[in-house]
Amino acid sequence: MREDEWTSWLACLGRLSAEQLLQLRQCLDAVAAVDALEAALLRWRSQHPECPHCQGLYVVSNGHADGRQRYKCRRTSTRAM
Numbered sequence: 001m002r003e004d005e006w007t008s009w010l011a012c013l014g015r016l017s018a019e020q021l022l023q024l025r026q027c028l029d030a031v032a033a034v035d036a037l038e039a040a041l042l043r044w045r046s047q048h049p050e051c052p053h054c055q056g057l058y059v060v061s062n063g064h065a066d067g068r069q070r071y072k073c074r075r076t077s078t079r080a081m
């Protein structure tokens with residue numbers, strides 16, 4: 001959104017009815033909920049790498065080698081990373 005559009009949009013907020021304000025709040029809450037869900041999913045995925053063999057998410061930590069964390073797939077019992 002261009003800056004002038006944003007300024008106009010903000011200026012309109014004072015003219016919204018109570019029902020319109022409620023609708024706006026519900027829209028913003030929905031966006032915030034989706035953002036929070038995406039952030040949680042990204043955090044979870046960064047902590048649970050995908051197995052390159054079966055694409056499964058049943059991967060657990062399996063010690064260290066060469067200074068790097070190693071993982072093992074519980075489904076295929078292969079070294080995942």
Ligand SMILES: [Zn+2]
Pocket residue numbers: 051052053054055056073074075076077078
């Ligand atoms: Zn696997």
